[in-house]
Amino acid sequence: MNLRIGSRGSQLALWQANHIASLLRAEHHQVEIEIIKTTGDRLQAVTFAQVAVQSGTTKGMFTKEIEEALAEGRVDLAVHSLKDLPTELPEPFALAATPPRVDPRDVLVAVRYDRLAALPEGAKVGTSSQRRRAQLKALRPDIEAIEFRGNVDTRLRKLAEGQVDAILLAAAGLDRLEKTEWIRERLDPHDFCPAAGQGSLGIETRNGDTATIAAVAFLNDPATRYAVTAERSALAALGGGCQVPIGVHCRPVISHSNGASSAEVEIFAVVAAPDSGQAIRIHDRAPASTNPIALGRLAAEMLIAAGAGPLLATHGGVAR
DSSP states (O other): OEEEEEEOSSHHHHHHHHHHHHHHHHTTOEEEEEEOOOHHHHTTTSOHHHHHHHHSOSTTTTTHHHHHHHHTTSOSEEEEEGGGSOSSOOTTEEEEEOOOOOOOOEEEEESSOSSGGGSOTTOEEEEOOHHHHHHHHHHOTTSEEEEOOSOHHHHHHHHHTTSSSEEEEEHHHHHHHTOOTTEEEEEOTTTSOOOTTTTOEEEEEETTOHHHHHHHGGGOOHHHHHHHHHHHHHHHHHTOOTTSSEEEEEEEEEEEETTEEEEEEEEEEEEEOTTTOOEEEEEEEEETTSOHHHHHHHHHHHHHHTTOHHHHHHTTSOOO
16 A cells, blocks of 8 residues: 655654654555655744744644645544643544654753752753643742753753753653753652653544555554553543643553452642642553543543643643
8 A cells, every 4th residue: 555654854753754654555555655744843943932922822732734634634643642632632633553652751961960959959951842841840839940942952052051950851851862862850650741642753643534544444552542642532521732831641550459450540639830830630541441531530630620720721721
């Protein structure tokens, strides 16, 4: 089968597209990659807040133009970083596969400091994420978060130049690009909750394109699908996009009781304020047989019950 992949043109996006292309070629498909420039790519020089003013929203800022190409039939599938893909896909599209997840954690990247706790008072930390900025403020209110956009190489260069003392990035991107030299600390989700879907890829197709959906079905990893479905369900229930300061992470655990073991899942979630560092956190465990959508919705309800509503209302989420 001839398949055309739509992808952003960044180094990481192309790594991801080529990774999926190689897996499809191993299944004897002919694959081409079409580079598509998105709103987020065109507005690299401005902050996400300014993108929201110019475009009306940050939702879909890295996916809209790719979806347009998909709808028009110029490409057959799109490879996304799943955390960039809106939780509710427009009617013509389907999330056809979620390949095995890699490290979902955020990492501290620094030249001189070996962990977040070792950063001096007043240190400058670069990040473009409201979620990371908020959790950084909650953990280290004495540290200054600096708006930091650009591709991985650009951010690492700015760090090397001393523009900041450290940066916060997703482990997955650095691991995939083999740029891990300055990773000093991988932050546990219990303390620093990742974005929903972080570390995962999302393979998007047209909803009725049964041939392409069948061709990519082998890429789907059930364990990854379960976790990201729960995470995206929570995010959807809270009304959050990729720039609302919400973290959600689900992972499997083994519970031991009275000499017996049982499979469970645990879910962490946080809503935090980037300016004050005020954070509402929840943690829950459930049997592995729990419906992932229900698990995600329960996490959202727990956050609201714990007092997250006013924080969400301030940052564009749902205050119930």
